[in-house]
Amino acid sequence: MAGLGSWSLSVAALIALLLPGSREECGRISLPTPTVHLGDPLTASCIVSPNCSHLGPEAQIVWKLGRESQPGKRRQRLEDGSQEFTVTVPHLSSPRVLLSCYLRWDHSLQMLDQAEVQAGYPPAAPHNLSCLMNLTTNSLICQWEPGPNNHLPTNFTLKSFKSRGNCQTQEDSILDCVPSDGQNHCSIPRRHLQLYQNMGIWVQAENALGTTKSPQLCLVPMDVVKLEPPTLWALPPSPEVAPPQPGCLLLRWEPWKPSLYIEQKCELRHQPRLGEASWALTLQYELCGLLPSTAYALQMRCTRWPLPGQWSDWSPSLTLTTAQRAPIVRLDTWWRQRQLDPRTADMQLFWKPMPLDRYSGQIQGYLVRLAGPAGAGPLLCNTTELSCTFCLPSEAREVVLVAYNTAGTSHPTPVVFLESRGPPLARLHTMAQDPHRLWVGWEPPSPRPQGYVIEWGLGPPSPSGSNKTWKMEHNGSISGTLLQENIRPFQLYEITVTPLYQDSVGPSRHIYAYSQEMAPSRAPELHLKHIGKTWARLEWVPLPPELGKSPLTHYTIFWTSSARGQSFSTVLNASSHGLVLHGLEPASLYHVLLRATSKAGAANSTSLTLMTLALEESELHVLLGLFGFLLLFICLCGAARLCCRPSRKNPLWPSVPDPAHSSLGSWVPSIMVEETFQLPSLRDTGMPPITKITVLEEEEKKPGPWESNDSSGTCGLPTLVQAYVLQGDPRACSTQPQPQSGTCDQVLYGKVLGSPTSPGPGHYLRCDSTQPLLGGLTPSPKFYENLWFQTSPLGTPEPLVPNQEDDCVFGPLLDFPLLQGLQVHGVEGLGGI
Numbered sequence: 152m153a154g155l156g157s158w159s160l161s162v163a164a165l166i167a168l169l170l171p172g173s174r175e176e177c178g179r180i181s182l183p184t185p186t187v188h189l190g191d192p193l194t195a196s197c198i199v200s201p202n203c204s205h206l207g208p209e210a211q212i213v214w215k216l217g218r219e220s221q222p223g224k225r226r227q228r229l230e231d232g233s234q235e236f237t238v239t240v241p242h243l244s245s246p247r248v249l250l251s252c253y254l255r256w257d258h259s260l261q262m263l264d265q266a267e268v269q270a271g272y273p274p275a276a277p278h279n280l281s282c283l284m285n286l287t288t289n290s291l292i293c294q295w296e297p298g299p300n301n302h303l304p305t306n307f308t309l310k311s312f313k314s315r316g317n318c319q320t321q322e323d324s325i326l327d328c329v330p331s332d333g334q335n336h337c338s339i340p341r342r343h344l345q346l347y348q349n350m351g352i353w354v355q356a357e358n359a360l361g362t363t364k365s366p367q368l369c370l371v372p373m374d375v376v377k378l379e380p381p382t383l384w385a386l387p388p389s390p391e392v393a394p395p396q397p398g399c400l401l402l403r404w405e406p407w408k409p410s411l412y413i414e415q416k417c418e419l420r421h422q423p424r425l426g427e428a429s430w431a432l433t434l435q436y437e438l439c440g441l442l443p444s445t446a447y448a449l450q451m452r453c454t455r456w457p458l459p460g461q462w463s464d465w466s467p468s469l470t471l472t473t474a475q476r477a478p479i480v481r482l483d484t485w486w487r488q489r490q491l492d493p494r495t496a497d498m499q500l501f502w503k504p505m506p507l508d509r510y511s512g513q514i515q516g517y518l519v520r521l522a523g524p525a526g527a528g529p530l531l532c533n534t535t536e537l538s539c540t541f542c543l544p545s546e547a548r549e550v551v552l553v554a555y556n557t558a559g560t561s562h563p564t565p566v567v568f569l570e571s572r573g574p575p576l577a578r579l580h581t582m583a584q585d586p587h588r589l590w591v592g593w594e595p596p597s598p599r600p601q602g603y604v605i606e607w608g609l610g611p612p613s614p615s616g617s618n619k620t621w622k623m624e625h626n627g628s629i630s631g632t633l634l635q636e637n638i639r640p641f642q643l644y645e646i647t648v649t650p651l652y653q654d655s656v657g658p659s660r661h662i663y664a665y666s667q668e669m670a671p672s673r674a675p676e677l678h679l680k681h682i683g684k685t686w687a688r689l690e691w692v693p694l695p696p697e698l699g700k701s702p703l704t705h706y707t708i709f710w711t712s713s714a715r716g717q718s719f720s721t722v723l724n725a726s727s728h729g730l731v732l733h734g735l736e737p738a739s740l741y742h743v744l745l746r747a748t749s750k751a752g753a754a755n756s757t758s759l760t761l762m763t764l765a766l767e768e769s770e771l772h773v774l775l776g777l778f779g780f781l782l783l784f785i786c787l788c789g790a791a792r793l794c795c796r797p798s799r800k801n802p803l804w805p806s807v808p809d810p811a812h813s814s815l816g817s818w819v820p821s822i823m824v825e826e827t828f829q830l831p832s833l834r835d836t837g838m839p840p841i842t843k844i845t846v847l848e849e850e851e852k853k854p855g856p857w858e859s860n861d862s863s864g865t866c867g868l869p870t871l872v873q874a875y876v877l878q879g880d881p882r883a884c885s886t887q888p889q890p891q892s893g894t895c896d897q898v899l900y901g902k903v904l905g906s907p908t909s910p911g912p913g914h915y916l917r918c919d920s921t922q923p924l925l926g927g928l929t930p931s932p933k934f935y936e937n938l939w940f941q942t943s944p945l946g947t948p949e950p951l952v953p954n955q956e957d958d959c960v961f962g963p964l965l966d967f968p969l970l971q972g973l974q975v976h977g978v979e980g981l982g983g984i
Contacts, residue, residue, distance in 0.1 A: 177199065177200055177202055177203040177254075177263060178197055178198060178199045178200065178203065178252060178254065178263030178264050179197070179198055179263070179264045180195055180196070180197050180250060180252050180263075180264040180265070180266040181195065181196045181197075181198060182195050182250075182266055182268065183195075185266070185267065185268060185269060185359075186268075186269045186270070186271070186303065186359035186360060187243055187268065187269075187270050188270065188271070188272065188360060189243060189244075189246060189270040189271050189272060189302060190242050190243065190244070190270075191242060191243065191270075192239060192240060192241050192242055192243075193239070193240040193243055193250075193268060194237065194238070194239045194240075195214075195237070195238055195240075195250055195266070196235050196236065196237045196238075197212055197214070197235070197236045197237075197238075197252035197263060197264065198229070198233050198234070198235050198236075199212070199233055199234045199235075199236070199254075199263070200233050201231065201232035201233055203254075211254070211255040212226075212236040212252060212253065212254060212255075212263075213252075213253040213254075213255055213260055214236075214238040214250070214251070214252060214253075215250075215251045215253065216240055216248055216249075216250055216251075217245070217248050217249060221238050221240060222238070223236050223237065223238045236252070243268065243270040245270065246269065246270050246271055246302035246303075247267065247268075247269055247270070247302075248267075248268050248270075249265055249266070249267055249268070250265070250266050250267075250268050251264075251265045252264050252265070269302075269303060269359070270302065271301045271302035271303035271358070271359075271360060272301040272302065272303070272360065273301065273358065273360040273361030273362075273363065274298070274301050274303075274305045274356035274357065274358050274360075274361065274362070274363050275297075275298030275299055275301065275356070275363065276298065276356070276363040276364060276365055276366075277295045277296060277297055277298060277307065277354040277356055277363075277364075277365040278295065278296050278298065278365060278366070279295060279296045280293060280294075280295040280352065280353065280354055280365050280366070280368050281293065281294060281295075281368075282294075282352060282368065282370060282372075282375055283375050283376075283377040283461055284346075284372045284373060284375050284376040284377065285377065286376060286378070286379075286409045286410065287379065287409065288338070289340075289341040290338040290339060290340050290341055290344075291338065291339040291344055291350075291372050291375075292336060292337075292338045293309055293328075293336065293337055293338075293339070293352060293354075293368075294335055294336035294337075295307075295335055295336075295354050295365060296335065297335055297356065298356070301358060301360075303358040303359055303360065304358060304359075305356055305357065305358040306329075306356070306357050306358070307329075307330055307335070307354055307355070307356055308327050308328070308329055308354070308355045308357070309327065309328035309329075309330070309337040309339070309352065309353075309354055310325075310327055310352070310353055310354070310355055310364075311325040311328075311339065311350050311351060311352040311353075312324050312325055312350070312351050313325065313345060313348055313349070313350060314348075314349045314350065314351055314369070315348070315349065316349070317349070317369060318349055318350070318351035318367065318369035321351065325339065325343050325350070326343060344372050345372070346371075346372045346373045347371060347372075347373055348371065349369055349370070349371055350369070350370060350371070350372065351367050351368070351369055352367065352368045352369075352370070353365050353366065353367045353368065373458075374458070374459040374460070375459075375460070375461055376413075376455060376460050376461065377460070377461035377462075377463060378406075378407055378410045378413070378415060378453050378454060378455070378460065378461075378463040379407035379409070379410070379463055379464075380407070380451065380452050380453065380463040380464050380465060380466035380467075381404045381405055381406045381407060381417060381451050381452075381453055381463075381466055382404060382405045382466060383402060383403075383404045383449055383450075383451055383466055383467075383469040384402065384403045384404060384405070384469070385402055385403075385469065385471055386401040386402055386403055394474065395473075395474055396439065396474065397443050397473065397474045397475065397476050397558060398439055398440055398441045398442065398443055398473055398474070398476075399438060399439040399440075399441065399473065399474070400421075400438040400439075400441060400447065400449075400471050400473060402438075402449060402469065402471065404417075404451055404466075406453065407453075407463070410453070413455055414455065414456055414457070414458075415453045415454055415455055415456050415460070416453065416454060416456040417451050417452065417453040417454075418451065418452055418453075418462075419438075419449065419450070419451045420449070420450050420451075420465075421438060421441070421447045421448065421449050421450075422447065422448050423442065423445055423446070423447060423448075424445075424446035424447060424448050424470060430450075441473045442473060442510045443473050443474060443475055443476035443510050443512055443558075444472070444473060444474075444475045444476060444510070444512055444513050445472065445473050445510070446470055446471070446472045447470065447471055447472070447473065448468040448469070448470055449468065449469045449470075449471060450465040450466050450467075450468055450469075451465070451466045452464065452465050452466065474558065475512040475513055475556050475557050475558040476510065476511065476512035476558050477512050477555075477556065477558045477559030477560060477561060478504070478506075478511055478512045478513075478514045478554040478555070478556060478560070478561040479506065479507050479508040479511040479512070479561065480504040480505060480506050480507060480511055480514070480554055480561050481504075481505045481507055481564070482502045482503070482504055482505070482552050482554065482561075482564040483502060483503045483505060483622075483623040484500060484501065484502045484552060484564065484566045485500075485501045485502075485604050485606075485621055485623065486498055486499060486500045486501065486566070486568060487499045487501075488568065491542070493545065494544065494545045495542050495543070495544060495545065496542070496543050496545065497540065497542055497543075498540070498541055498542070498543045498568070499538065499539075499540045500519065500532075500538065500539050500540075500541070500550070500552070500566065501537060501538045501621060502517070502537055502538070502552055502564075503537065503621075503622070503623070504537075504554060512556050512558050512559075513556055514554045514555070514556060514561075515535070515555060515556040515557065516533060516534065516535045516554070516555055516556075517532070517533070517534055517535070517536075517537075517539070517552060517553070517554055517555070518530065518532070518533055518552070518553050518555060518560070519531040519532035519533075519534075519539050519541065519550055519551070519552055520550065520551045521547055521549075521550055521551075522547075522549040522550055522551050522565060528551075531550060543568070548567060548568050549565055549566065549567045549568070550565075550566045551563045551564070551565055551566070552564045552565075552566055569651075569652075569654060569655050569656050570655050570656070571655065571656050571657065571658055572655045573596075573600070573650060573652040573655045573656055573657035573658075574596040574597070574598075574650070574657055575596060575650070575657050575658045575660060576593045576594065576595070576596055576648060576650060576657070576660050577593070577594035577595075577596055578593060578594040579591070579592075579593050579646075579648060579660045579661075579662045580592050580593070580662070581646060581662055581664035583664070583665065583666045583667060584633065584666075585666070585667075586638075586639070586640035586666050586667040587635065587638045587639065587640070587666060588633055588634065588635050588638060588666065589607075589633070589634045589638055589644065589646070589664055589666050590631060590632075590633050590634070591605065591607075591631060591632060591634060591646050591648065591662070591664075592630055592631030593630060593631065593648055593660075594630065595627065595628065595629075595630055595650075596650060596657065598652075599627045599628060600627040600650035600651050600652055600657065601625070601627045601651050601652060601653060602623060602624055602625045602626065602627055602650075602651040603623070603624045603627070603629075603632075603648055603649065603650055603651060604621060604622075604623050604624075604648070604649045604651060605621060605622055605623075605624065605632060605634070605646070605647070605648050606619050606620070606621040606646070606647040606648075606649075607619065607620055607621070607634055607637075607638075607644050607645065607646045607647070608620060608637075608644065608645060609642060609643065609644060609645070610643040610644055610645035610663050611643070611645075611698075618637075620634075620636050620637045622634075622636075623651075627650075627651075634646070638666050639666070640665075640666055640667035641665070641667060641668065641669050641699050642665065642666070642699070643663055643664075643665060643698050643699060644663065644664055644665070644666070645661055645662075645663055646661060646662050646663070646664060647659050647660070647661040648660055648661075665699060667751070668699060668700060668701035668749075668750075668751050669699050669700050669701065669751055669752070670700070670701065670749060670751040670752025670753060670754060671694070671697075671700055671701070671703065671747050671749055671752070671753070671754040672697065672700065672754060673694070673747075673754050673756070674694075674745050674746060674747035674754045674755055674756035675691035675692055675693055675694055675745060675747065675756060676691060676692075676745075676756055676757065677689055677690075677691050677743055677744075677745050677756055677757075677759040678690050678691060678759075679759065679761050680729070682761060682763060682764065683763065683764055684735075684737040684738075684763055684764045684765070684766060685733065685734065685735045685736070685737060685763065686731055686732060686733050686734075686735060686763075687731070687732045687735060687741070687743075687761055687763065688729065688730075688731045688732075689708070689729060689730050689731075689732065689743065689759070690728060690729040691728055691729070691745060691756075692728065693725075693728055694747075700749070700751075701749035701750050701751040701752075702725070702749060703725040703747050703748065703749050704725055704748055704749055704750060705722055705723060705724055705725055705748055706722070706723045706724075706725065706727055706745060706746065706747055706748070707720055707721070707722050707723075707745075707746040707748065708720060708721050708723065708730055708732075708743065708744070708745055708746075709743070709744045709745075709746070710732060710741050710742065710743045710744075711741065711742045712736065712739060712740075712741055713739070713740040713741065713742065714736070714739050714740065735763045736763065737763055737764060737765055737766050738762070738763060738764070738765035738766070739762065739763050740760065740761075740762050741760070741761050741762070741763070742758050742759070742760050743758065743759040743760075743761065744756060744758050744759070
């Protein structure tokens, strides 16, 4: 029951802490002031009411400023039973922060109360107070600068009063003007103003830490009137008004209508529209001395005069253009002549205007006239182009060219068609500066010309004389000029230079050039001329030069082996047209590529695939022979080394004795390790008598198409064992039919019949065989010969019919050369053979 009661009390206390109403009754934060000076210390207290006494007499309080914990200093009990916990923050560094009071409860914190603390500075005094009387709104508008931020909400109030002196005495107060939030200006309506009476005006700033005010301003409202700017107008053309002189402008303006009854003065300023000049101020309304044919921006402002007032803003800009001036230019001329008939020549005249004055009038057209006694003859051309074609009588040698506009004409330029009888240029050369510039140089002739005419245009296949550009150099001592107009890369240009003399011209010289050339479009095709086992001869036909293509500087040959994947290359000069590749491998595939390179780039040919010749049979035999000899020499050396060592004597093959010089009873063949086969001892008394000896050829023989492949009999035994197998009964002959040829490469020559204990002499059976006997004796009969009907020694045919139980025929044992050296111990009937 005691535990249950404690649990009920804890739940009630927790509910009291969590409920808002209960939390207010449980604890609250007390601050001396919610706003403090930024950086000053702050002292606060948290009072826990007696309603929270069930939490225990020693309650623990935790303070937090923002998220940082603050240590509490003291704790005391008040008269009403509540507990007061005090904390002091050394200094506040944030303008706005939350101070929280927590109660430590069962390893957790429960908030009791929270208060916001603001920190800042007292307001700074407003400054730069100014007022303007606006006649449009009929109010006095004052504005100021509030000063630096104090981090606290600040209220501004515009205060004023009426005064008859210098604002030293205050007569009537004027209602305060409070600006909108965030605004630094305020308007006093006309009904609160005396337009011609002094007013004292200041601004008061106030926040939680203090109050300040600006310096007082004393003024008369009408002395600070600010007019609106006037409106400018261009003076329309009128027969009553003479047009302005060159360099002058005429304009008119309208003042602001509410200020029509106010005497005022205005200022006019102007600026070239497309220039960098600053505004120029004038007090006159007729502007002169301006640049001809130039657009100007004009602005005007006004103020009360002679009474005090404020200048209005500048009016919107008005753009006017000054009158034109007659062209002041030098006209450089050049011509081409084509004789139509003996009395008439077709002339094509070209010219270029070169302004002599920065402010020369704009040119509207050109006039070409024949030169007459009075200076001006018949009109030949009136054009806006820079060229003119006309027919010139044979007796005329001069025309006059002028430029004109609405203000007049330029000084006349005489054009004299001189004869071509001067010395030519000694040498002409060009050099590309970049893709859009060409330098043309020459050697001045002697005597020196007065100038040069340089013409350039697209060369062949473009039509001659089409779209040509030209310029004139008036310095006869120069030896070159830079062409920068109408130059494009990858284009062939024809450049012509003509010297100009005092009363004649020299013959023209021309040259072709590129400002930038292109890389070759393709490379020559490779051709295989000859090929061998280790070499190949390649040839190609150099391509002819192409217009706009840079000349070749060198060739590069690349070849790659398909078998090994190796790549090789070599560089040849541009005059080469063939190459021999050495060091190739016989019967190998190669891929060959030709690259043609110039200063502008490179181009590759198509790939050529070739295969070298293979070695001849004799050469192959020589190589194989050398290789075989080397291999044989290595094998002999290895065999000699193995045989010379005693521990290695005869390790690779068994010692097979000659049957003619050995005893079967004393000789047992070696058995291969892999083919271990246990044979009974030949001297064992319990061993059955030798009844059959089968001799096999050691060399393998593949069966013919007519031979049997039966593997019965002794085929299942190892090879060395099959050569000497003891079989059967001494008195029984084999009843199995013999095959036509030995099975598994065995050759059956005969059977020796008898027993070591038999009293009579031994016999043998000669069997059918298709194999020759040893020693080069009479070979066995062919498979088609009949052994049963051969001729006897008496000359009569004697059939040799085999026994029904055996397929052998009795005869002398010594007929077999293989058995002449065979000695079988214990068989006395054989005579000790």
